[in-house]
Amino acid sequence: xxxxxxxFLTCAVKAxxxxxxxxxxxxxxxxxxxxxxxxxxxxxxxxxxxIDWTALSTTATELGFPALPPQAPSVxxxxxxxxxxxxxxxxxxxxxxxxxxxxxxxxxHEYAVREGIANFLLPSHLV
Amino acid sequence: xxxxxxxSGMERRLDRSESSDDPSKLSASNGSPSxxxxxxxxxxxxxxxxxxxxxxxxxxxxxxxxxxxxxxxHQRQLMHDIVPNNSPASTGSHGTAxxxxxxxxSSTTGAPTNHPGSSPNADAGADADSAxxxxxxxxxxxxxxxxxxESYEQQHVHSVYETIASHFSSTRYxxxxxxxxxxxxxxxGSVGLDVGxxxxxxxxxxxxxxxxGSDRSANLARLARDLKVKGTTTATATNxxxxxxxxxxxxxxxxxxxxxxxxxxxxxxxxxLSTRERRVEGVRALLDCVRPRSGKILVYVWAxxxxxxxxxxxxGTADQDQLVPWVMKSNNxxxxxxxxxxxxxxxxxxxxxxxxxxxNDEAAANxxxxxxxxxxxxxxxxxxxxxxxxVAGGEILGSGYEKDNWWVIASPKxxxxxxxxxxxxxxxxxxxxxx
Numbered sequence: 001x002x003x004x005x006x007x008f009l010t011c012a013v014k015a016x017x018x019x020x021x022x023x024x025x026x027x028x029x030x031x032x033x034x035x036x037x038x039x040x041x042x043x044x045x046x047x048x049x050x051i052d053w054t055a056l057s058t059t060a061t062e063l064g065f066p067a068l069p070p071q072a073p074s075v076x077x078x079x080x081x082x083x084x085x086x087x088x089x090x091x092x093x094x095x096x097x098x099x100x101x102x103x104x105x106x107x108x109h110e111y112a113v114r115e116g117i118a119n120f121l122l123p124s125h126l127v
Numbered sequence: 128x129x130x131x132x133x134x135s136g137m138e139r140r141l142d143r144s145e146s147s148d149d150p151s152k153l154s155a156s157n158g159s160p161s162x163x164x165x166x167x168x169x170x171x172x173x174x175x176x177x178x179x180x181x182x183x184x185x186x187x188x189x190x191x192x193x194x195x196x197x198x199x200x201h202q203r204q205l206m207h208d209i210v211p212n213n214s215p216a217s218t219g220s221h222g223t224a225x226x227x228x229x230x231x232x233s234s235t236t237g238a239p240t241n242h243p244g245s246s247p248n249a250d251a252g253a254d255a256d257s258a259x260x261x262x263x264x265x266x267x268x269x270x271x272x273x274x275x276x277e278s279y280e281q282q283h284v285h286s287v288y289e290t291i292a293s294h295f296s297s298t299r300y301x302x303x304x305x306x307x308x309x310x311x312x313x314x315x316g317s318v319g320l321d322v323g324x325x326x327x328x329x330x331x332x333x334x335x336x337x338x339x340g341s342d343r344s345a346n347l348a349r350l351a352r353d354l355k356v357k358g359t360t361t362a363t364a365t366n367x368x369x370x371x372x373x374x375x376x377x378x379x380x381x382x383x384x385x386x387x388x389x390x391x392x393x394x395x396x397x398x399x400l401s402t403r404e405r406r407v408e409g410v411r412a413l414l415d416c417v418r419p420r421s422g423k424i425l426v427y428v429w430a431x432x433x434x435x436x437x438x439x440x441x442x443g444t445a446d447q448d449q450l451v452p453w454v455m456k457s458n459n460x461x462x463x464x465x466x467x468x469x470x471x472x473x474x475x476x477x478x479x480x481x482x483x484x485x486x487n488d489e490a491a492a493n494x495x496x497x498x499x500x501x502x503x504x505x506x507x508x509x510x511x512x513x514x515x516x517x518v519a520g521g522e523i524l525g526s527g528y529e530k531d532n533w534w535v536i537a538s539p540k541x542x543x544x545x546x547x548x549x550x551x552x553x554x555x556x557x558x559x560x561x562x
Contacts, residue, residue, distance in 0.1 A: 002356075002369045005339045008318060008388055009371060009380050017383030017415075025380075040366045043335060046316020047367075052386065093366045096356075111372075111380070116357065117348050118372030120341070120380040127378060 001118055004092040006059050007052055011104035012111075012120045014127075021106035024055040027062050028110065030100035039089045045075050051092075060091060276401050283450060283503040284399040285343055291453050291500055292346035296326035296354075305529050306394055307332045309425050309536070317389040320416055322376055323396030327351030331365035338367060338392075339381075341374040348373050376400075376409050382416030390423045391416050395532070398428040398505045401448075403515070406505065410519035414539045423524065426516065426535050431506035433531035440506060447508065450501040507533050 009025055016022035053072035060068050078085050101110040102118060109126060112119050288295065306329060313319070315335040324330060324340030325347050340355075342348040352370040374380055376396060381388065391413045400406045413424045434441035440449070512533045513526050521537035528534075 001371055004337065005369045005371045008339060008386055010383050010386050012374065012378045012380040014378070017385070020385060022383070023385040037366055040334065042315065043337075043366055046314075046335070047318070047337060048316075050316065050318050050389070089366075113372070115349070116352055117345065117370065118380075119345070120372055120374040120378070121343075122375070122378050 001097050001113065001116055002093060003056075003059060003063070003095045003097070006097070006102070007056055007092075009102070009118075011106060011109065012122055013104065013107050013109060016104055016106045019106040022104050024052070024059055025102035025104055025111065027059065027097060028101040028103050030063060030113070031098050032063065033096050033098050033116075034090070035094045035096060037089070037094050039086060040093075041079075041085060044085060044089055044092070045078060047092075048072065048075055048078060056091075063095070063097075065091060273405075276405055279401050280399065280503065283401075283501055287453065287500040287502045288344040289346050291455070292326075292344055292350060294455060295453070296347065296350045299326050300328055302328050302332050303394070303427075303530075305534065306392060306425065306427065309392070310336065310338070313390060313423075319388050319390035319392065320379075320381055322374075322379065322391055322393045322413060322416075324348070324351050324370065325394075327355040327368070327370060329392060329394070330355040330368035330370070334365050334367060336367055337369070339388075340368075340370045341372060341379070342370075343373065343375055345373045377405065377412055379412050379416060382412075387418040387422060388416055389418060389421070390425070392425045392427075394425075394427040395429065397426055398507065399503060401503055401505070407515050407519045410516050410521060410537075414519055414521050414537070417539065419539045422538055424521070424535075424537050426512065426537070427529075427532050428507045428512055428534075429504055430528060430531050430533050431508045432528070433506075436531050442508060445506065447506045449504050449506060451504050453500045453502060455498045455500075509533070 006024060006027070009023075010017065011019075011022035011025065013022070051072065053068070057068040057070070060066075073081070073084055073088075078088065096116055097113055097118075098116050100113050102113060103110050107126070109122075310329060310333045313333065313336050316337075318337040319339070321327070321329050321338050321340040324342050327340050327350070330338050330340050330351065340348070340351050342351065348370055355365070355368045356370055371380065376393070377400075381391075393409075393413050397406050397409045400409050410424075410426060413426065414422075416422075417424055431440060431445060431447055432442055433439070509528075512535050513523055516523055516535050516537045520540050521535075522540045523535055523537045525536040526534060
């Protein structure tokens with residue numbers, strides 16, 4: 001699972017859907033891999049407005065990345081700064097969570113991640 | 128679009144696995160417990176009634192093998208049980224159809240059980256016949272409680288896909304043009320979901336957008352990841368393609384009040400839910416994932432009206448609730464015939480859900496050649512999908528019929544938006560929800 005996806009994932013528990021604590025899910029004991037993908041600059045620029053920067057900052061810190069700037073870069077900034085673009089590409093597209101857990105801060109449920117696949121099926125008491 | 132390249136890559140992959148098939152392994156697997164169990168399924172497939180009531184105690188942990196055995200054990204009881212219990216609840220003339228089919232089924236299952244490899248069902252042509260023979264107990268569906276429905280789907284949808292995943296995937300590499308054109312129409316930078324992504328064939332159709340796939344089957348989710356995320360090289364990788372993991376369509380780890388996406392596609396999935404209530408809930412779950420007003424969902428389901436298809440179902444002649452067999456293909460044919468069949472398979476891709484091509488050792492290990500697995504389908508009649516989408520709170524933007532399927536494109540209704548915006552005000556996070 002790419003870090004990109006984590007920016008859109010929430011807790012699957014119904015009761016958590018309305019809670020602001022259920023997003024983002026928090027990686028725990030995460031093992032990461034880095035892919036080597038060609039930068040798709042246009043996709044990143046188009047994607048930028050859809051990224052929840054606060055959540056991404058939280059995720060990056062929790063995964064051990066250097067802290068992101070408090071504000072998302074502007075499209076122009078990203079366009080003119082290749083390093084920024086590459087860093088964002090590396091974080092969102094090339095970094096995958098292979099093993100570990102994703103934890104909901106609202107209900108505490110831990111979703112296991114194995115071989116890059118998270119299991120969002122809920123135990124019966126949480127359905 | 129790197130679509131063509133990726134696809135030919137997949138075809139090469141298929142060719143390789145095909146040629147590396149080891150016939151001795153396949154024939155050996157026929158004697159395996161799973162193959163024997165599959166025989167029970169093939170015979171009991173008919174017991175389609177296989178009634179949700181009977182399945183209540185099944186858990187997600189049970190293997191297809193155990194379920195098949197159980198089904199076999201209960202087969203006789205079901206034959207007695209089903210008709211009296213289901214008939215009163217059946218809808219009009221369909222009740223008769225069900226009884227007739229149960230009779231037909233009884234005579235079939237009364238026959239000695241064939242070895243899977245020698246079963247008539249192993250033949251591709253028998254597929255349609257057994258589909259008819261395997262008419263599901265439609266009427267009972269509405270009476271099911273949630274647990275029973277879940278157990279029924281566990282048995283007749285989830286565990287089947289888990290078992291046939293590899294074989295299924297090998298027949299599913301060509302995106303349906305209509306779905307591809309929907310994805311191509313989305314603005315660059317759109318972020319969306321493929322709920323029930325199967326082997327991920329839509330994840331890299333449009334490289335200018337992000338699609339996050341999920342599937343109820345762990346094996347299919349893994350295949351999607353292998354094919355579209357992990358196995359890709361720098362040249363063919365689609366940055367925007369990902370597989371989040373295993374998720375239930377009725378409890379998706381997306382959306383809610385906090386985080387909406389631009390679109391969600393759900394292709395050939397909702398028809399596997401066994402009650403109308405759950406099908407509506409399935410559509411609602413999709414609507415809950417996308418932005419009010421601008422968000423779009425595309426839902427594709429099998430049509431009842433497919434008189435010109437090989438299966439020949441049609442209004443007035445077929446029940447809307449069916450168990451459709453998936454037949455694992457025997458691998459004893461010579462290579463040429465396999466290739467011919469593979470080609471035919473590709474041509475028929477859009478018309479049918481069943482296939483008979485054996486692809487690899489994993490499939491062989493899961494079920495011997497000729498093993499039959501029954502999948503539950505609800506066949507939508509004209510207008511039904513639109514009704515369900517509206518009941519679920521969707522505003523229909525477009526709908527139609529395409530090659531034996533009904534489709535709808537819809538957005539969450541305006542009034543939901545008001546409610547949604549209200550909820551959002553409570554949040555302090557500067558969540559970017561730019562449109």
